[in-house]
Amino acid sequence: MQEAMIKRAVQLLADGTVNRVMGWKRGEFVYDITPAVFTTAEELEKDFVCDDFTQANLSKYLVKESRKEGKILAFLKPCDTYSFNQLVKEHRIIRENVYVIGIPGGPKLDIEKIKAKGITGILSVENENYTLKIETIYGTETMPFSEAVSGKCSGCKSKKHVAYDELIGDDGEVLDSNRFDMVAKLENMTSQERFDFWRGELSKCIRCNACRNVCPACTCENCVFDNPKSGIDQKAAADSFEEKMFHIIRAFHVAGRCTDCGECSRVCPQNIPLHLLNRKFIKDINELYGEYQAGADTTSRAPLNNYNADDCEPSVVHERGVE
């Protein structure tokens, strides 16, 4: 797969279709993959990587990249194409300046799940028939692939590319996922239990802003949390929970626009399941206004930005909040 991608990227650079390539490169460790822009065949052949650890969603980077001179090639997994579409819909990505190659998605691996098995000093990770062969400085370890699958991939909603100029590999289908199971479980809690759950989770937050910085729905020119005029930037917290309102405000901000790409939870250094807040909104929208998947297309009107005469009454929304 990686070879095919490099080969095609080199071709497109050579024939002038694009002048840059958006992909991934390896960092200090094999599992340490970061998004990168390549401009020459040499760079691609040396650094370009696409393997079981390339989870990062490249769509958000295209907000800035698509505004630069010339066209850029981007490799997008199925889940990334939803974010891409949503950003095109919001006029954040200039579609004409991007050449999208759809590539097959996960399941991808989460290094933290491997490390949780006590495996450290990792040199390389090979997938042999869904058994991971892990070379470490202490010797070789094995574990089942399924036990190391990233949380973002285990609730996969779709293997279908909703935007691309060409595909490498086959296109898949929208999946009947179980991604709302945990939300349903939270809904069934009493409000006190739910409050305790979230206070427990959100109290771990160190306000590193990683979730915001990675979120493809968070592309405001001037974020409300950085804007002195908003009255909430750098605000001293009145109590221990107020700081956590950051996450609630953020969830409201991306409601109806979040495609459930799962990047927020993936990058959280404190492993807070932030995606559950967004999924609650998605589940509510689906139930109140009918099935809606943000980013599935670039033209439809989002339920929260639209009004139909048969929209549910506010009283229905109200009753759902009453225990």
Added chain:
Amino acid sequence: MQRIGVFVCHCGTNIAATVDVKAVAEALGHEAGVVISQDYQYMCSESGQNLVKNAIKEHKLTGVVVCSCSPRMHENTFRKAAASAGLNPYLVEIANIREQCSWIHKDIASATEKAIILGRAAIAKVHLNTPLTSMESPVVKRALVIGGGIAGIQTALDIAEAGFEVDIVEKEPTIGGKMAQIDKTFPTLDCAACILTPKMVEASQNEKITIHSFSEVSDVKGFVGNFTVTIKKKARYVDETKCTGCGLCTEKCPMKKVPNEFNMGLDNRRAVYIPFAQAVPKVATIDPNYCMMLKNGKCGVCSKVCSAGAIDYKQTDRFVEQKYGAIVVATGFNPIKLDKYDEFAYSYCPDVVTSLELERLMNAAGPNGGTLLRPSDKTHPHTIVFVQCVGSRCDDGKGKQYCSKICCMYTAKHAMLIREKYPDTEVYVFYIDVRTPGKNFDEFYRRAVEQYNVHYIKGMVGKVSPKADGKIDVQASDLLAGEQLHINADMVVLAAAIEPDKTARPLATMLTTQMDTNDFFTEAHPKLRPVESATAGIFLSGACQGPKDIPETVAQASAAAAKAIGLLCKNSITCNPCVAHSDELMCNGCSACEKVCPYGAITYQDKEFRMPNRTTAVRRVASVNPAVCQGCGACTVACPSGAMDLNGFSNSQIMAEVDAICK
């Protein structure tokens, strides 16, 4: 430093009986920035306003808070007072301590506390108020009338009379509407066509009036004084400019079996037709559902006989765009469909007819040339039963809850006309109530009962059953006599409820006007602004606003015209300065605001911005047309980045109010 004056109104006892106004004035006098706090019996009175004006001058006030009734009542009064004393009118805030406080509370202590809190919120807001200046926007001196019935015709004639251009858009091939189908009019019994058709001709001959017949409004953009409307001129396959209305094609067309909608389907017309003799414009129209030439390319008779060469089988829908300053809606009504009323046998017995069908049956230009005959066997009916309120005043969900208003009078008219012309006919009228308010209306009804011996029976008809001998058994209850009746009738006439035309709802969406649950257009105020819609520049004429008879319709049509003329007379109108604006440095260009804007006030443009390190970047940013924006604020809540804000109701002002209330 702010210098704020607070003025607490007693409103006689309206406020003072439940709110300790002196305590409110005292408490608010201690708020930061407040330099004077007073109470007065009637702040809106001349002397009350002088109190405010003098305080502005004497204390050099920078803001005014009036604790009184709803801003809907007197905000304008106090703004004007402030302006006359030299203070920008938008530095005045109203704290509503009447409708939202004194009227809804009984306990003086808690109502007083709440009034103080509401006052505090207004003070917090006025601290952040900025002076605002109204802009002016020009008025296009042309009006659009949607609907060419008697309401639309009257409105157009009145506007044209005042010297303004008017366009009438009528969806049917001719203007005239329902009145053209009516035989006689109550209470004078003059012939409807005789009084309507001269007006139709007058409209067509008036050089200020343009009639777009067989046309529909397909798009409306813009705002009061400056609407841009797209009119769809439907293909009629006849060149209007060439057709002389000779009618030869309508005689020669071989397609003879097309139900004639003008005669309510009681007889047939041809595939090419002119609805009736006095149609305006008198131009033929080809019905593509029946024309053999348009359906399978075989025929072409009309084209051959037309000496004017007006037939054009290749004609397509055309779209015309025009600018208007005012729009008058006159879309009228229709009788409801009676398919849910099987108990009256309407769907399967031809001798059970609606009142509008009876109009055609009795009309000289109708299917029987004016002789009243049963549709089934063309014999003279000797017993006729009228059923009132079919689908009106109906609580069972099948019909309408409202009274259709016109049925009592036209039924009295029908009964009287039948008894006059065919004295051997027995006429029964079953009613819930007979409602005849209107000049000479009750006298008219009394005449039907007393002079013409029409049998009025209070009670509803339960069942209508056609019998094998061609008669109709009408089973009903006489509520006053307390007995069940069976009437052996020859004909049954149903006074079907009336409802707004089906085109009204999509039109309301295009015009962003409000409708009630029955799809009647809602007036801006039921008593004081009856012919204006809540949307500026849109006026209401005739039955589209509620059931009406002809005199009322014409009166309202002229009233709507007067309002439209009042607008068109102005060279420009003052805009509301409380409009939205976008902070371009924060705008993402995501289109969320544009999508929720009900007025189409938001557009996007690519603008170049200076960026760090001496670079520039082109960004897509929203801009609000302040003349179109109505200040509803939908965009400010839809904007994900907080770039949209509303003058006079800024996010920071609202947060300050909330903070003051929660303090």
